Structures are given as structure tokens and as C-alpha cells.
Amino acid sequence: MRQSNIGWLFLAPATLILFVVGFVPFIYILYVGFFDWNTNAVDPTLRWAGLQNYRSLVFDTTFLNSLARTLVFAFFVVVSELLLGYVLARALMADRLWGRQFFRTIHTLPIVVAPIAVGATWRLLCVPGFGIVPYYLKLWFGIDYNISTNAYHAFSTAIIMDLWHWTPFVTLSLMAGLTALPKEPLEQAQIDGGNKLQIFWYVIVPMLKPVLLTTVFIRLMDALRSVDEIWMLTKGGPAEATRFIGLHIWINVFPKTDYGYGAAMSLLTLYVTIVLSWLLFVAMTGRKGGAQ
Amino acid sequence: MNSFVKAVGVGFISLGLWSSTALAQDSWWKTAAQPYQGATIRGISESTPASKYVEQVLGPKFTEETGIKVEFEATSWDQMYDKAIKDMEANTGIYDFVYIEQDIVYTYLARDFLVDITKSLADNTKIASPDFKPETFTTFLNYFKDPKSGNVMGVPMEAFIKPYLYRKDLFDDPAIQKAYKDSTGADLKPATTHEEYTQIAKFFTEYGADKELWGTTVQASSSHPAAFYEFFESVAPTFGVYNWGIDGTTFAATEVNGGQMNSAAAKKALNYWVDLLKYAPPESTSSTWDEVAGTFAAGRAAQGLVYGENAAWIATDSSKSTVVGKVGVALPPVEAGVMEAAESGKGYIGYYDGGAFGIPHSSKNKDASLLFLQYIGQASVQTDWALAGSRIVMNSTYDDPKIVEQDKKMNGYYTLMREDGKLFAGAPPFPFHSQVLQVVAPFIYKAIVGEIKPDDALDQAATAAEAELVKLGYRK
Incomplete structure (x- = not known):
């Protein structure tokens, strides 16, 4: 009993911080979401709106497009980073690779760069008229690459930038997971005549599931709330081609000071994120409903 | 001797006065x-x-x-x-x-x-x-x-003010003047109308095809409010559309309700401005005020509307600008009747x-x-x-001699600001500035990238602006 109390005592500071910075703001956002509140309105006070903000969201094509765009972005980056990260992890673990330690270090560097700096650097690389990317794409391939007029160019550049920044994180996670795998099941599978693909699919992937699940969740949640990198690269443009949900919420809450509607957007986005994560969890672990 | 004593005396008195004033100044702060x-x-x-x-x-x-x-x-x-x-x-x-x-x-x-x-x-x-x-x-x-x-x-x-800057060296070049005359039949001089401006932009884009020179700057970032500002505060007024096209009393934006945001004049203005992108360098669709100044300073445009805060360094600082001594300053081109309206205080021709x-x-x-x-x-x-x-x-x-001297190097920018500053105006007195901007700007971005036609962009923008103003409680 005494031990249990001491345990709670140790947990108390972290619980308190989590309560103050996590739970309290969440309740506040939940509360604000039921009001029409814009500090630049004729009446700048909170006015009860009930579920009106949520009702409006369902018909708000800009919001829905932004959400859909974010899901497409998240799908592409998470899947690509997972595939690329796995290939790189295997390559960097290969004994035959000369200068392995050097490449591991170099490869990890993007993770330590702040997202805002990543966005600014990629913008400099890609800015029409001056950037080296449009210059060489035109020179070598005759492509008129322009992230400020072509929606596809901007969207794909946002994906590539995210891959450059975050694939090393996936690589490191998978390397840790692969290194920790026991050798016996792999050897057994080889003895049983399994080919490489079969060993990968039936032995490695199941054993890597906890690592894969954690990595996918982290990257999915990050991708769904991308703001700073995108803001620096395209500011959500051209037009609204890269206005992902995080950026859309920021624009509504801060420059537009539409706090009630912004709060409702945030909560709906959180709900979508939770549902997606749960579906993914169920798909990857084979769990159904509330069964254990 | 007498005069020497007097001179010394006057000198001491002056010194005393100067030092006491200086001390008093210092001591006050x-x-x-x-x-x-x-x-x-x-x-x-x-x-x-x-x-x-x-x-x-x-x-x-x-x-x-x-x-x-x-x-x-x-x-x-x-x-x-x-x-x-x-x-x-x-x-x-x-x-x-x-x-x-x-x-x-x-x-x-x-x-x-x-x-x-x-x-x-x-x-x-x-x-x-x-x-x-x-x-x-x-x-x-x-x-x-x-x-x-x-x-x-x-x-x-x-x-x-946001004046019309042009490359004086190019405009004054006899060979270019001749080529322009041969090409258009008109004399090359700073534009006073929008048609002239477009013609000059077109000419210099063709002339500069192999020289990294384009006809005009355009502050047309396809995702930054700078585009909204250039259109509504610098271009639309030159077509007689003021205060973003929003009626200051009824807060109507659509023409049907008494606003001007989607009026024929506003649509003509947006079509003109978007059309200029054909004669602007590729960075224009990602240009805010800073990039516009950078483009002009790099010698990549023959003319443009450039914020005056950048005029001095563009015209005088050779460590940053390649066009030092080559910059001309003039009033922006306008539609017929707009200059007269501005002179009589009923309108304005650009942004102060x-x-x-x-x-x-x-x-x-x-x-x-x-x-x-x-x-x-x-x-x-x-x-x-x-x-x-x-x-x-x-x-x-x-009137400070240093400013008078710099004014000469800037081709009379300060004189223009002093004498014609009254023709320019600040932003309208709207307390909902940012809210309307955030609602309207995306339609301008869409017009820039060609996602929708300029006419449709303004129709949709005006409707959205009115809806926002109703939501905010300004428009009943």
C-alpha cells in the first residue's frame, strides 16, 4: 500500500503538468467550440452557438478540401517513408557497405534541423526564378517547374521535403527494431526453405509490428499536423493547393480570430485523427472491436 | 584691437550658449x-x-x-x-x-x-x-x-508612397527608344495609362528575352496577402475602385448591394493586373513586397510598383542594387478621370x-x-x-540638405512624395481588416494561378466578404 502511494507521488508532477497543459486546454477548446467568438466582431464576447460551428463545418468545402488534402499528404508521406526507411535501414545495416558509420551520421542530420529551417531552405531551393531546382529541371529536362503556380509541383515538393526531413527517423526506428530481432526465427525460416520475400512478410514483419506501429503512429500524427515547414515552403499555396488542415486551422484562429469555429475545427480534426489511428491499429494488429 | 576683443567676447558668449544648451538637452533626457x-x-x-x-x-x-x-x-x-x-x-x-x-x-x-x-x-x-x-x-x-x-x-x-519605378537608363536609351517607336508607333516614356503600361511591359519582355529582363514586376504571391494588398490598395484605386470595393457605411461588397468589389471597374482592374504576369519574371507569383524590390534591384524588370521604403537603397546602395543611378520615379498609371478624382479629394491613385x-x-x-x-x-x-x-x-x-541631395539620386522620389503624396491614401478605416483579407485573398490567389477567371474571383470574393461581414455583425 505504502509502495503504491510512493508510486503515485512520483507520478504526481508529470500528471499535474499533463493535466495543466493537456487536459485543461482540451476542455477549454471543447467549451469554446460551442460559441461564436471573434474578438474583431461588433460583439466580441462569447455568444452561445450550440452545435452551429460543427454543422457549418460539415458544409464548409474549404475545410473539407483541406482535410482531404491532408489525408492524401499523410498517406503518401507515411507509406513512402516506411518503404524508404526500411530499404535504408537494411542498407545501413549491411556489413558490405563501406563507410557505414559515416553514412549513418550524414543520413541522420535532417532530423536535427528545425522544421522552419527545413521549409526555408527548401523554399530557397525551389523558388521560381532563382532556385536551383527549377533551374536544373528546365536545363536538363525542359520542365517548367513552378511551386507558386502549379498545384502538383507544390504538393509533390511538400511530400519530398517531408520525406527528406523525416525518413531518417523511420530508418533509425526500424534499424533499432531490426537489430533487436532474434536470429533464430530467421534461421529457422531459411532452413525451412523460405525465400527472401516470404521471410520478410511472414517472419520479419510480424516481429517488427510493435516498432512499425509506433513509427507509423508518430509519423501519421506529425503529418496530419504539418504547419511550419509548409508555411515556409508554400504558405499553403498556390491558392489553396497545400493548405493542410493545421495551416487552415491556424489561419482561422489567429489572423482571422475566429476562435469558436477554429476550436470546432480542431476538435473535429482530433476526432478524425483518433478514428484513423484506431482503424490503423486494428488493421495492423488484427484486433476487432473492444476484444482483447 | 577693439574689434578683436569684441570678436573674442562674442565667441565666448556663443560657446557658453551652445554648451549650456547642449548640457540642458543632455540633462533633460x-x-x-x-x-x-x-x-x-x-x-x-x-x-x-x-x-x-x-x-x-x-x-x-x-x-x-x-x-x-x-x-x-x-x-x-x-x-x-x-x-x-x-x-x-x-x-x-x-x-x-x-x-x-x-x-x-x-x-x-x-x-x-x-x-x-x-x-x-x-x-x-x-x-x-x-x-x-x-x-x-x-x-x-x-x-x-x-x-x-x-x-x-x-x-x-x-x-x-508606392510609386511607379522605371529603368531610366533603358527608357532614355536612344536605340531602345527607336526600337519601341518602330514596334509600337509611340514614344517611350513612363506610362500614364494602363494600356501604355501593358504595351511597355510587353515590349521590354520581348526586348529582354535573352537578357534576364522582363517588362514589369507584379507583387502576385499566390499564397501571401501581399497579392491582396497590391491589387486592392495599389491597382484597383487606379481604376477608381476605392476602399477594397467595400461601402464604408453599409459594408456592402457586391455591386448588387451597393459595393464595388465585383464592379465592372474592379473586374477590369483584376484582368489587367493578372494579364501583366505574362510580362513579369517567374518569381512574381511568389513575390511579396520584399521580392518585388529585390527583382527591381537585380535589374530583372523595366518598371513596377515598388514600395517607397525600398526606393532609397534601390537607387543609391550599390552593395545591394545593380540599378544605382538608373531609377526613374513617376506616378502610377491611371484610368481616365481617376487623377482628377484624386486631385479633388474624391479618390486616390495608390497606397500611402x-x-x-x-x-x-x-x-x-x-x-x-x-x-x-x-x-x-x-x-x-x-x-x-x-x-x-x-x-x-x-x-x-x-528641406534638409542631405535629403535634398539624396532626392536627386532618387530621381525626385521625395519631391514626388511631398508634392503628390496627397494623391495617395492609407488603408480604409476598417476594424475587420484581417478578417476580410483572409476571406477574400484566396480568390485573388486562384485568379493568379488561373484556377478561376478574374471576373469569377471577384464575384465570389465579394459574396464571401459580405457573408463574413454579416457574421461579424457589421453588415445587417
Whole structure:
């Protein structure tokens, strides 16, 4: 009993911080979401709106497009980073690779760069008229690459930038997971005549599931709330081609000071994120409903 | 001998007078700042040539004279607003003085963010400097006065017009003049109409095809409010569409309700402006005011509308600009009747921009900040500040010999600002500035990238603006 109390005592500071910075703001956002509140309105006070903000969201094509765009972005980056990260992890673990330690270090560097700096650097690389990317794409391939007029160019550049920044994180996670795998099941599978693909699919992937699940969740949640990198690269443009949900919420809450509607957007986005994560969890672990 | 004694006597008297005046000047700031010794005041501003001068010169000088430390943050336009507004809304008191751009002042006044400077100085005369005289400022100060009391709420720190800059060297080149005449049948001179402007832009784009030279700059970022500003504050007025096309009384934006945002004139303006992108360098669709200045300074455009805050360095600073000594300045081209409307005070032909420093109610060092704002509002600091940032906020600055000299190098930009500044106007007095901007701007972006036609963009923008104004409670 005494031990249990001491345990709670140790947990108390972290619980308190989590309560103050996590739970309290969440309740506040939940509360604000039921009001029409814009500090630049004729009446700048909170006015009860009930579920009106949520009702409006369902018909708000800009919001829905932004959400859909974010899901497409998240799908592409998470899947690509997972595939690329796995290939790189295997390559960097290969004994035959000369200068392995050097490449591991170099490869990890993007993770330590702040997202805002990543966005600014990629913008400099890609800015029409001056950037080296449009210059060489035109020179070598005759492509008129322009992230400020072509929606596809901007969207794909946002994906590539995210891959450059975050694939090393996936690589490191998978390397840790692969290194920790026991050798016996792999050897057994080889003895049983399994080919490489079969060993990968039936032995490695199941054993890597906890690592894969954690990595996918982290990257999915990050991708769904991308703001700073995108803001620096395209500011959500051209037009609204890269206005992902995080950026859309920021624009509504801060420059537009539409706090009630912004709060409702945030909560709906959180709900979508939770549902997606749960579906993914169920798909990857084979769990159904509330069964254990 | 007699005259020698007299001369020595006069000399001593003059020296005595000079030194006593100088000591009195020094001692006033020191005496006034005595209670605030060791205090630190923090300010935030958009990073402009004028604000950098405050950061690098005026702040340290003030600290030297008063012992009050000045921490100054010159950051991007977006960041500046984000930080300053959050600070004032949350009443955190991080900033003791903030940049108030002319177009946001009505929002700040409506939300009662700012300290009344006139009243504060009247209430505490010990810190009211004899060298701070609001009546010596240009009429730009009026934008920062409370419309009800007429009291000063911000001390102007920069003011400039957005003129039409052109490459004088190219326009004056006989060979180019001949080629232009052969090509168009007209004489090459700065455009006074939109048709002429487009013709010149087209000509120089063809002429500069192998020279990295285009016909015009366009501040047409497809995702930054800079595009909204260039269209509604610099281009639309030259077509006779004022105040963003929103009626100041009924807050109607659509033509059917009495607004002008989607009027025939506004549509003509947007079509003209979007069409100019054909003759603009590729960076134009990602250009804000800074990139436009950069494009012109790099010699990549023959003409353009460029914010005056950049005029001085473009025309005179060879370490940053490749067109030093090659810059001409003129009034923007206009539609028929618009110039007459502006001259009679019924309209305007472009944007009179600038900003002031104000003190938020949330500041924890109001008196020390009041001293600083008066310090930068003295006539004695204006000239060098103007040389560094091509900004003039006091009438006396225009006549300073250093400014007269710089004016010649800038092809008469200051003369243009002094004589024709009245033809330009600041942003409309809307307290819902940012809200309408965020709603309307995406339609302008879509027109820029060709996602929708300019006419449709303005129809949709006007409808959306009205809906937002209804939601905010301004329009019934």
C-alpha cells in the first residue's frame, strides 16, 4: 500500500503538468467550440452557438478540401517513408557497405534541423526564378517547374521535403527494431526453405509490428499536423493547393480570430485523427472491436 | 584691437550658449529617465530599412543617453502581427512598444489595445519632452489619432508612397527608344495609362528575352496577402475602385448591394493586373513586397510598383542594387478621370503606407516607453533615419540638405512624395481588416494561378466578404 502511494507521488508532477497543459486546454477548446467568438466582431464576447460551428463545418468545402488534402499528404508521406526507411535501414545495416558509420551520421542530420529551417531552405531551393531546382529541371529536362503556380509541383515538393526531413527517423526506428530481432526465427525460416520475400512478410514483419506501429503512429500524427515547414515552403499555396488542415486551422484562429469555429475545427480534426489511428491499429494488429 | 576683443567676447558668449544648451538637452533626457534607470523596454516591428535603423542606431543611442535598455525585435510581417496581437490580447506585457501599420491601426483602436500618448504626457509632464512636437509631423500622423478625441495613439516611424519605378537608363536609351517607336508607333516614356503600361511591359519582355529582363514586376504571391494588398490598395484605386470595393457605411461588397468589389471597374482592374504576369519574371507569383524590390534591384524588370521604403537603397546602395543611378520615379498609371478624382479629394491613385510605434496597455514600462517614442519623434533624428530608410514623417525633413541631395539620386522620389503624396491614401478605416483579407485573398490567389477567371474571383470574393461581414455583425 505504502509502495503504491510512493508510486503515485512520483507520478504526481508529470500528471499535474499533463493535466495543466493537456487536459485543461482540451476542455477549454471543447467549451469554446460551442460559441461564436471573434474578438474583431461588433460583439466580441462569447455568444452561445450550440452545435452551429460543427454543422457549418460539415458544409464548409474549404475545410473539407483541406482535410482531404491532408489525408492524401499523410498517406503518401507515411507509406513512402516506411518503404524508404526500411530499404535504408537494411542498407545501413549491411556489413558490405563501406563507410557505414559515416553514412549513418550524414543520413541522420535532417532530423536535427528545425522544421522552419527545413521549409526555408527548401523554399530557397525551389523558388521560381532563382532556385536551383527549377533551374536544373528546365536545363536538363525542359520542365517548367513552378511551386507558386502549379498545384502538383507544390504538393509533390511538400511530400519530398517531408520525406527528406523525416525518413531518417523511420530508418533509425526500424534499424533499432531490426537489430533487436532474434536470429533464430530467421534461421529457422531459411532452413525451412523460405525465400527472401516470404521471410520478410511472414517472419520479419510480424516481429517488427510493435516498432512499425509506433513509427507509423508518430509519423501519421506529425503529418496530419504539418504547419511550419509548409508555411515556409508554400504558405499553403498556390491558392489553396497545400493548405493542410493545421495551416487552415491556424489561419482561422489567429489572423482571422475566429476562435469558436477554429476550436470546432480542431476538435473535429482530433476526432478524425483518433478514428484513423484506431482503424490503423486494428488493421495492423488484427484486433476487432473492444476484444482483447 | 577693439574689434578683436569684441570678436573674442562674442565667441565666448556663443560657446557658453551652445554648451549650456547642449548640457540642458543632455540633462533633460537623463533627468527625465532617472526613475527608470536600468529598465529594459522591448519592442517589436516588421523588419524594414527604417526599423533596422531603430534597432541598430536609435535604440543604442537612447540607451546611451538615458540608461534605459532597448531590446528590439525586427521580424517578418506575419510574425510581427502574430506576436504583437497575441501579447496584447493575452495582456502578457512582453512588448512595451509595438509597430502599428497604418492599415491595422483601426483594429487596434477598436480593440482598445493602445495607450493614449497625448493624455499620458499631459498627465505626467515630467516625462513630456519639449522636443516632441506632434504638430511638426506630416498629416500622416492623423492616421494614428483617436478619431473621437484627436489624441495621438502612435508616433509615426515610417511613411512612404508606392510609386511607379522605371529603368531610366533603358527608357532614355536612344536605340531602345527607336526600337519601341518602330514596334509600337509611340514614344517611350513612363506610362500614364494602363494600356501604355501593358504595351511597355510587353515590349521590354520581348526586348529582354535573352537578357534576364522582363517588362514589369507584379507583387502576385499566390499564397501571401501581399497579392491582396497590391491589387486592392495599389491597382484597383487606379481604376477608381476605392476602399477594397467595400461601402464604408453599409459594408456592402457586391455591386448588387451597393459595393464595388465585383464592379465592372474592379473586374477590369483584376484582368489587367493578372494579364501583366505574362510580362513579369517567374518569381512574381511568389513575390511579396520584399521580392518585388529585390527583382527591381537585380535589374530583372523595366518598371513596377515598388514600395517607397525600398526606393532609397534601390537607387543609391550599390552593395545591394545593380540599378544605382538608373531609377526613374513617376506616378502610377491611371484610368481616365481617376487623377482628377484624386486631385479633388474624391479618390486616390495608390497606397500611402507606413507605420508608427504605439504602447500597448499591457506594457509594464509605459513611462520608459513614452520617453523612447518621444526620443524617436524628435526632429533632430529624422534626417539620418530618412537617409537610411527612405521614410519621411516630418515636414522639416524634406528641406534638409542631405535629403535634398539624396532626392536627386532618387530621381525626385521625395519631391514626388511631398508634392503628390496627397494623391495617395492609407488603408480604409476598417476594424475587420484581417478578417476580410483572409476571406477574400484566396480568390485573388486562384485568379493568379488561373484556377478561376478574374471576373469569377471577384464575384465570389465579394459574396464571401459580405457573408463574413454579416457574421461579424457589421453588415445587417
